[in-house]
Structure formats: structure tokens, C-alpha cells
Amino acid sequence: MADAHHAQLLARLDASCRRPVLTFLVSAVAWLLLGSLLALIASIKLHSPEFMADAEWLTFGRVRAAHLNAVAYGWAAMAALGVLLWLVPRLTRAPLRGPTWLVGVGWVWNALVTLGVSAILAGYSTSVEWLEFPLPIALCLAVCFAAVAIAAIDMLVRRQVEHIYVSLWYLTAVMVWFPVLYLTANIGLHGGVLTGVAQSMTNWWFAHNVLGLFVTPIALGTLYYVLPKVIGRPIHSYYLSLVGFWALALFYNWAGLHHLVGGPVPMWAVTVGIVASMMMLIPVATVAYNQHMTMRGHFHLLRTSPALRFVVFGGMSYFVVSVQGSFEALRGMSEVVHFTQYTVGHAHLGMYGFFSMIMFGAYYFVLPRLTGREWPSPALIQVHFWCSAIGIGVYFVALTIGGIQQGLLLADASVPFLEVVQATMPWLQARSISGLALTVAHLAFAAGVAGTVFGGPSQDRAPTLLGQPAGGGA
């Protein structure tokens, strides 16, 4: 099908989005590295409180928030928007308009996240989880997001295709969801509109929806694109993928209030949050079933294709983390694990094992197509994959076991509090070690990205695969 006309169109699409996509994707990697450093500092402090204790700006409460915002608004958002700006032209066959503007938006975004993270370290955090940036910075970020959203919707309107592919549904919906969430939450909380527990409810409506209505749809849209493309076979049940979309749109919106189970908020809201969390099993099952059935007979490709390996790992984590999340929302489970490290393990399985792994896969797929250069070294990719996979595995297992233990001890009033603290120590130390593994993974990834983006003139060589494809193809 890739005839001359299509080849020409493809070249035009790639040329239109190359600079903004690279700006976002490369910046995201820089934030990933900084975020890893902040994470390591925070993690070490939690079991060795004297570590850098006299630096006020690096006290645990600040460095933890700085880590979250650097990885959420630096790494995750920039990677997501970079991948989105690459996917939308391919899916609509409409070239991106205003690429130079969007390069500028990328740089302003970097400046804003730098300001925001610095503000947190300097003591200007709002202390509202996921919304720590001061209001002026948040409003400017919203404007930047709007610029990306306008560019994306503009391509959708000018699309040269009859059909809107499922990935595009997810990506387009985010263009509506995130601005509504981000503006409502920031103005409601920091703009003096809401007070008291109404703020807490809006806070968790927002914070859970950042995951559900921003990073999840972008990761799923990417999965529904990369998976069929790499194995050369369409989604097993396309119909089901669309049912999954609307189920996610409907239920995820309401799941956030499970963060306040047992808290001082109206009971009805928590109940709705729990019901919606259980309902999420429906869209999650559609994705898992579709991924498995599409992959069936092609699992051997996981040995050779880096993009596929990362994306499938992410898809599997999505299933695990979502099912875990649904049950975690139940009152009985929440009673034990709510205020413990268990939640931290769950959050990282979602943001890292699911979202970040899919984004890594997308990088492996997108960058060679965009730069005309292949990944410099299969060995670097192997280091990246295994350090990431083992790192997040150890992280999750350590904090899950440690968190359950912590929760059970907390629920037993005869155990002195400081004994509970001591019981978490080995698990927190294991977490620091897993953090080291993840940092090594990110360094290998960054080296690969640098080689691909800033390497010599583009070569015309075969894709960098991890070993010989079975059957001697490619």
C-alpha cells in the first residue's frame, strides 16, 4: 500500500511534526532523569532521616512533592504530548500546523515545570497532592496545554480519512478532559472558590482523573496503535475497544473518591467512588482481552522487538494495577492499606509499570521513523528493559508486602507506633535499591535517545532488534 503517493504524504506528515515532537520527547527524558534523582533522595531519606537533613530545600516533604511534579508534569505529560503530536498526524493524515509555535510551547512548558519544581523546593508548594504548583504557574501550563489541544483538534477537523481510529478517540478525549480537570481543580482549590473538605473532594476527583483521563487514555491510544503496527495484524476485536473507551469515559470519572474512604466526606460520594472503581473492571477487561487475543500466536516477537516488549509489559501492568486498584477501593481493603506504602507501590505500578513502559515502547517505535536513524545499540535497550522491569517489580513487591504489614500493625493498637515504623524499614531500603535499578535503566534509555536524536547523519540500515527474528525475516 505504501505507494509513491503515500510515501510522499508520509514524508510531509513527518516533516510537519518532527521538531515539536522531538522537543517534547527529548525534554521528557531530561525530566525523567531529574525525577529519578529526586526520587532517590526522597527514598533514601525515608529510611535514613539524617541523609542531607540540613538542607531545608531537600527536606522529605519538599523533595517528595518535587519528584512527583517533575515526573508527572515533566516526564509523563511531555512524553504523552510528544507521542500524541506524532500519532495524530499519522491517524488523521493531516500535517501538523504551526510546528514552530509548538516548539515554543515545549520550551515554555519546560520553563514552567522548572519554575514549579523550584517553587516547591523553595517552600512555595500548595501542599495539595498533584496540584503543588502555585496557581500562576498552573494557569500558564493550562494555556500551553490548550495550544497542543488546538493543534490536535485542528488536525482532527482537517482529517483526510473517513474513519476515526480508536487511538484517536482516546487522544482527542484527553484534549477535552485534561483542560476541564486542570482548570476546575486549580481555580477551585487555589483560586479561593472552595474551602474545607469540598477542596479534598475536588483534589481527589482531579488527582485520580489525571491518571484515568490523561495518562491512561494516552497510553491506551498508543498501545492500540503500536501493538497492531509492530505485529502487522489489526486489533482482535475493534468493536470491543470502542466499548472499552466509553466505559472508561464513564466510570473513571467517578473513581477518585475512593481516596477518601473512611475520611470526613459525605458517605454517598465515597460509595459512588467505590462503585465506579469496581465498574472499571469492564474497560480494563476489554483492553486485556484485546491485547491477549491480538498477540496470540505472536508472542515470540517479544524476544526481538523492543517497542513491542515495552508496550506489552505496560499493557499487562495495566491489567494488574487496575484490578488491584478496583479491590483496593473496597472498604475492607482500604481500612488496612489506605495510609500505607501499599498505595505508593500501587501508584508506581500504574505510572511506571503501565504508563512509562508504554511510553518507552512508543519512543522505540517513533524515534527511528522520525529521525531516520536507528537506535545505536541493542545492548543499551536490553539494559533499559531489564533494569526497568526488575526495578519496578522489586519496587512493587517490596512496598506491597511492606504496606500490608504496615497496615495490619497500624490496625492493632497494642503495637507501639515506632515499632510499626521499624517494621517498614527493610521494605523502604529495598525500594531505594529498586530506585537505583530504575535510574540505571533511565541512563541507558537517555543514552539511546541521545544517540538516535543527536547521532550522525541518518543511515539506511535495518531496525535495531534484540536478536535474530525467528524465521530469518526482516
Place this chain on the structure above:
Amino acid sequence: MLYAYLIVTAMAIFASVAAGTFAWSVVAGQFRELDAGARSIFWDEPTDEVHGG
């Protein structure tokens, strides 16, 4: 709890309408159109080989 009942009911109605719409679209033959849609992403590259990266 009134709100909980109202919202959960609304979610159920919403979900039923969505399910019904999809059922109808299958009966009306839109299913096949969708299936063609699933292949629409293959326009830019051949489908019969493993793409690296």
C-alpha cells in the same frame, strides 16, 4: 445516600444506552465498517512484516 443512588442509577442508564447503541450498530451492519476501521492504520507501511524500533 440519595446522591449515591441517583448517580449510580444514572451511570447504569448511561451504560445501558451505550451498550444498546453498540448492539444496534452490530445489527445495522456497522460492525463491518468498524472492522475496516481497525485496518485503517496500515496505510503508511506494509502489514506483513515485523517493524523494528
Place this chain on the structure above:
Amino acid sequence: MIEPRTLLLGALATVSFSLTGYVLIPALGIETEPTTLADGSAYPEALGESARRGREAYRDLGCMYCHSQQVRPVGFGADQERGWGRRGSLPIDYVGQSPPLLGTMRTGPDLADVGSRQPSDTWHLVHLYDPQLTSAGSNMPPFRFLFDHVPEPAEGALTLPEGATPAGVAVVPTERALDLVAYLKALKQAPDVTGGSDE
């Protein structure tokens, strides 16, 4: 097939639906004015000047990331058995707070009622200066940067155990440390407030 307009409006509809439930209804329905207790006093009481500044220190240092400020009801965890409060927290406890510092972690104990169980200034100051002195084995970071180290003798110096500081050095709390302690001491639940957490 599905038009972009249907998609965009559908997405807008789902998020507006939850926005109505989780933002608008609480904004209109949850009390925003203090109540009057049986003895005629207003609850919650407004923070004093020093405690108000202390709350800002609590916020800017991120204490909230390790300490919750919400007591769970009897039968749901062991909060009250641990002495963290005398009743489950209610929306009225947070009236006027911006932001409410409910917290999501209990790396350290809950502080919703810490002013009732720990009324000593000295204990709080020593604990902030070096948590190991009052709570051996704690993983709370020391907040030494909230204290001045000056040559002895100094007015307002903390009485610390032998060996906690080098000889001849006195530890004097800064204004910020005193404000923070004023805030912690102001964190008290009024026990006899009624009111449903249900609407």
C-alpha cells in the same frame, strides 16, 4: 460513523457529569460556616496569628506527606484506640481550611488531635530539633534548620540531653519553629460536635 463532534461532546458530557457530583454538589452542600458548641463557643475556632504562620510552615515543609489529619471512625482502623482522637473526623472540623491537610500517608502518626495529647512546647521543639531524642527509631527528618545555634548562654535555649549538641553551643528555636509548635498545639478536636458525614 462517529463524528468528531460526537466524540468531543461525549467526552465533555462524561467529565461534566462527574464535575457536578464531586465539585458542584459538595461546593453547595457542605457547611462553610463554624458551628456553635453547647458552651456557646464557635467551632472550629480561628487560628491565632502565630499558629496561622505555623500552618504555613507545615504546608511549605510538606509535613502533610507523612502525617494525616483525619481520625477514622470506631470500627474502621484503630485510630481512636491509639489515642489519635476521640471521634471520627467530620466535615465541620475543616470549615474554612484552605487547603485542608487531610493527608494520605501515616509514615508518622495522625495529627488531627495532637494538641490534646501533647500539650508541651518543649516536647514539640525537642522533637522537631531531633526526633530521635523523643522518639528513638523514628524516620522523621530532624528540622535543625528551624533552630539557631548560638554560643551559650542564650535566652530561650532548649534544654537538650547531654551530648545532643557540642559543648558551649545553645539551641534556640527560630520564630518559625515556635509558630509551627503553636499550630501543632492548636490542632484539637472538639469532642462533642455532632453532625453526619452523610447528607
